[in-house]
Amino acid sequence: MAIGRRTFLMNGAALPLAAMPAAAIGAIRGAMPAKAKPLPLSAVRLRPSDFAHAVEVNRAYLLRLEPDRLLHNFHQFAGIAPKAKVYGGWESDTIAGHTLGHYLSGLALTHAQIGCTECATRAAYIIDELAACQAKNGDGYVAGFTRKRKDGTVVDGKEIFPEIMRGDIRSAGFDLNGCWVPLYNWHKMYTGLFDVIDHIGPNPKAMAIMTGLGGYIETVFASLNDDQVQTVLNCEHGGLNESFAELHARTGDPRWLKLAERIYHKKVLVPLSQKRDELANIHANTQVPKLIGLARLYEITGNPAHGTAARFFWEQVTRHHSYVIGGNADREYFTAPDTIAQHITEQTCEHCNTYNMLKLTRQLYSWQPDGALFDFYERAHLNHVMAQQEPVNGGFTYMTPLMTGAKRGYSEMDGEEFWCCVGTGMESHAKHGESIFWQGDDTLIVNLYIPADATWAARGARVGLATAWPYEGEATLRFDALDKPGSFPVALRVPAYAKTAELFVNGEPVTAARAGGYAIVDRRWKKGDALTIRMPLDLRLESPPGDEQVVAVLRGPLVLAGDLGRADGEWDRPDPAMVGSDLLAQFRPVAPEKAQYETDGLIRPGDLSFVPFYRQHDRRSAVYFKRFTDAQWSVEEAAFLKEQARQKDLAARSVDVMHLGEMQPERDHQLTSDISYPVSYRGRSGRDARTGGFFEFVMAVKPGPLILQATYWGDERPRSFDILVDNMRVATQRLDGDRPGEFFDVDYPLPPALTRGKKQVKVRVVPHDKNTAGPVFGMKLFTAKPAAASTT
Template sequence: MTTLAPNRRMLMIGAASCALLPAAGALAATPEMKTKRAKPLPLAATRLRPSDYATAVERNRAYLHRLQPDRLLHNFRRYAGLEPKAEIYGGWESDTIAGHTLGHYLTALVLTWQQAGDPEMKRRADYIVDELAEAQAKRGTGYVGALQRKRKDGTVVDGEEIFREVMKGEIKSGGFDLNGSWSPLYTVHKLFAGLLDVHDGWGNARALTVVEGLGGYFERMFAALTPEQVQDVLNCEYGGLNESYAEMYARTGNPRWLKMARLIYDNRVLDPLMKGEDRLANFHANTQVPKLIGLARIHEVTGGDQLRAQAARFFWDRVTQHHSYVIGGNADREYFSEPDTIAQHITEQTCEHCNTYNMLKLTRQLWSWQPEGALFDFYERAHLNHVMSAQDPATGGFTYMTPLMTGVERGFSTVDDDAFWCCVGSGMESHAKHGESIFWEGDDGTFFVNLYIPADARWDARKAAVMLDTRYPFEPVSTLTFNRVKGGRFPVALRIPGWANGKATVTVNGEATTPRIERGYAIVDRRWQSGDAVAITLPLDLRIEATPGDTQTVAVVRGPLVLAADLGPVDQKWDQADPALVGSDLLAAFTPTDAAAAHYATRGIVRPADMSFVPFYRQYQRRSAVYFKTFSDAAWTAEEAAFTAEQARLRDITARSVDVMHLGEMQPERDHNLVSEISYPVTYRGRQGRDARSGGFIEFSMAVRPGPLVLQATYWGSERSRDFDILIDNVKVATQRLDNDRPGKFFDVDYPLPEALTKGKKSVRVRFVPHDRNSAGPVFGVRMYTAKPGAVA
């Protein structure tokens, strides 16, 4: 079968494409470097040497072995009319999003077979493909899937029936659900991607046959829709389905798949990006990143679509420079906020792992078009500090979020594998491929080193065997040795991170040399021979990094490594005030206690007391502080006074309280006889709460006493626009609108109650009801208290 374009793992396009992307300030190319495009050395040609990365791969490999394919295949067989061979897994795999994990698992099997050479990985992947082919043939429609659909009467059935409804124009969604199934096209994309990776991995032709059958099924579904209905469907999360269709076109040359890739285009999100406009605030982050990966892939397989290429680069620039945290992750409660407002969103729900998994994929694509060191500066930051923090090497479990709020534990998936969040799926992929982006080769013969991770590799173009020896980022030297190489002249380009400020030094065979510096690389161009070694030394100095938009909120960084104050083990609750940094020369107060492990002690600058600083990513079962407010001595005195005044206000309210409802907590909800529909408990910034979605409600009892009373509810000030009613014993007392009222803080709203509503009663029923297509809350606590004497309602 003719392949018109390279597969996704090579990430190459024609040389002309490098002119499509506008230069981005410091990323502008200089004419000296001849590289126009580049590709990574195959993952199968790279073997990791001992390091935290190698440990992560081995823990992940053990995890993949522990998973049972037949349990992941349960619904695929059941809904095809075949007898399941094993019990279904729990967690998300028993919800309406069932099936998404299998796609990730297929990809992880391929990557682990390539990275570690484990033959069991290949055997399992081929077995799963055969099982899917059998289920697809049994259905006879091209469809194969495990997702479920919850009908209005509560029964759970085969999710395929929603697609038949969609074909008839019956489309109902609140954003993530589609006709009663949770993000079904997202789940479908995971299966597409996994099957394509098996086909790419070793040429499994049946995998491509299955994915083309599935592609034809959804082609028919979309063909039945008007353009407006297509957009209605695409308002739901659909993953990188556009990328998968573009990839199918690359594999087969069939133009119908390219047509589908272009059709799957969300106007609402992508049109502004095409125009160079950042309207990302309040959009679900991981829903958007794969769309841009898809645009980039369409550009790659066509060699054109300049606007798509520019949109992908613009999105990358905006996310990495204006929407990302110091560890490289992005989003709070899974959503983008306004640009440069990171300091207002340092919570226990920052940095969903899937977001970074996808941002790294996009980074690789953009770099392959036009190699620029700054792109891999971000990649290294996010890979080291976020991805590596998201797996517990003791258990192989994964985080969903990587919380940056002071004192919050990470929360890894369980050893019993009963979670199966989206980030478990992307986690098993991420930790299967730590060798994929270390070494690259340019179309002009340049050998690039983009990541300083100890590894051995085979470079077939030069019949070379290379070794990268390093303890970076804990030690400054990385040495690349050509253990074997076919003699000849070619450039070696070693990335110089932007934070090095030009202080990197390079040696060849132990002798100092002056490399050419271009696009963020130290380039040594010479005739290389077996045994030659080139080494780069990078300064691993401490520095303070401010958050975008708030110079007073800072983090401490050493080279590429984010440091954190160690607050103790997770089994010890952290209930103290957030530590702050006070003084005029903060770095002078840091002293290394174990430089080889990047451990530091502070002296006199941390309030309330000095602390030890350690690498953040290694704080797996420890509590951390990453972000700190900074103060002068005078400003800190004022801050303490403001805190004291707020405590006095809260004590006054407490003294007048009649009843307090702690929403989202089991016992208080039982004590107050809470009933609800389409309502969910939430935790945010250390506070428990509850919301109700469109069509649902929250209702509970609260004690009252004679006299004027006030109902008080607590909300988060940066909520997206929403409206809901508040009722007392079925009498509406207020309509509340939340619309970014008080950005970055919780706030209370008082609702004075007519005495007639509570007179002669011991308790009332409080009810929160969202307006249509809105949500109520989240509400972070409700209080009933007596009005101050003489207060005017």
């Protein structure tokens, strides 16, 4: 019988492990330490595995980048001649400079993880250059971001701060007075500088940069009243509260704590402190760093509301807003709780979100060790983070799509995109050893089964963890050296999905105590002792919260996916479904040591091979499946055939079709636009227009009553816009999310006089003030049916 998490936590009896000889029995103590901390990253060395390979590929990627190109704007705006041209992508936009902070973190973490001296040399060089730029500015300011004026001129981002200090504050969520998330940008720099100190060594210049810049930021905030501060904080600001909480912790200066506590975004954090989930329709990754910062403030101040908010947020996101791979959000936004089955798209699971959720998980775990926290950590780290890196050249995904047939899009090898997730990717794949081993009181804790060697300084121990997890369900911890032998507990995490667990010391079965999701062996340990755990890695199905008719397949911690073929091919077939009464019985192992299976009579329209999702870097995947009984499938097939007949009828009556968001059709239809962008969602291309913008294109017409049809997604946030044909408004369309989980069509009958005698018309889509128009996922012009024509 499976041991559930609740049973595991509440039942105080010994874990029913293998029978053991009396000589092998050690003392049983069923308690975990009150607090814990990880062994230093520099104390852990990975053994050969996919994780070690990811670190090496990432190291090569980091060393291909040129620090002087990342420093270009810092030099230029400080009045120092740049030493190299600026990078492209986001580094040539108004968010320029954010990558440098991530790069510093990536260098520092890689130095700690594998001892890369070149990484340490580069980090020191960058800090020297930042110090020179700050000295040249003369007031503590140092940054690389830019500001785009209303006339389109791009200037030093410093220009926005005198305006803000005068109370002239303008933001639509990501821009602040024409600059893209400047406070978020600074948070990345602070984190990078702290990481250099923590993982390479003390650096007075880095501390001086942070205190000097802190003084500049403090002056800006000092000029604002509380309401103005909240207006500024409506713009994404990362975890800048964490930056100043940490600066206070390291300097003891109360001014930084005061500033950290002032960077408190009430709109988001107050409801969470009151245990209210109001996350729907807000940008996901904007929020997670605020909670990491709030958790750090809780550690410093003990304010219980801060701790409550951090814990509640983690619980809600992991239990009600997360996909099977551990990621969250669709199109970067949270949806309503327990609705993710309606949001399985190609825009799921932004990597930055998971990067930050793992940081928050580590914080919460350090407060009170609980295996449930690392059940989530293992899932997200293995299935999302490991899927995020292209394992040959080191590119990174922005989103990790879960829609059937979608392919992963990786940043290019030359590094010209520099999305936010490129930055967090540099860090995630530099530190795969950071959470394997933990310590608390005199307890050694193993949280992740990743092959590695480590030094446990408290006991003068060198330990090795040998395992082929998650492909084999066994791991052995061996004390290769132990300068301080004696009695102490070793705790091994028993995941919630493990139905049983067997423990052995030096090959002999032992009984272990259990607490908080761990099997604990407390005995007198000596050099050469080995502790082995064996757990089954069974197949199981898991539904997303809120929809039992959708399932994903897992084997132990691994998410398995149906293999749909190479990513460079096309996918235009119906989504596969599972049909039957005992779904797991129709899986057959092909190569269990690689977690590969095939189905037998289970999948419609045809059976599939199932493989680990994270390894499908250049493949198309099917992760989520609708499940049907045979009777239900007959109904589903009938509905599919009916929809096919409807589409066939529309095609027969079609006059013109506009595939919005696709380059060639937009050129063919002479599209013009302003403040308008192509989008892709759920496999469909479309286009939107923002406040003050529009898009317009020509469509062919023919005599007779015509209908203009537009396609929308039914779960958009509220918005309104006008549709004009040859400058005549034919409709005002409002979208308010009242048709969740589906695309829908709206028909706009055109007055015959509007098209009479014409060969083409101009269709124009214009948003209302403070609104977005669309996205519109295509438009069609077709002839009305005779019955419809008689009523026109």
